[in-house]
Amino acid sequence: MNKKPYYAVIFTSTQTEDIEGYSEMANQMETLAKAQKGYLGIESARNSVGITVSYWESLEAIKRWKQNSEHLFAQQKGREQWYNWYKVRICKVEREYDFEK
Secondary structure (H helix, E strand, C coil): CCCCCEEEEEEEEEECCCCCCHHHHHHHHHHHHHCCCCEEEEEEEECCCEEEEEEECCHHHHHHHHCCHHHHHHHHHHHHHHEEEEEEEEEEECCCCCCCC
16 A cells, blocks of 8 residues: 555444354455455454455545445445444555564
8 A cells, every 4th residue: 555645434333142144244255345446455353343444545435335226225234234333434545664573
């Protein structure tokens, strides 16, 4: 992700007890997102709180992804079954650095 600035969508959530079908849908959404124009990458972790960060070239690319019909279906299923709570934050990344041993 060397293209700066770019955007990060931070999706933070807590799940219900009924997560049947969740991992399959999450994998399907990741595959679908990777095929979207403007997609740059994804990172995620889940413990008691799940955090998924997807990276995008532009706000327009994020809007297109949010409106994707399969993604809209997954969002509805998430509200009805998988999530107790979630929050979405959209951030502009202007600088980054890392460390690798």
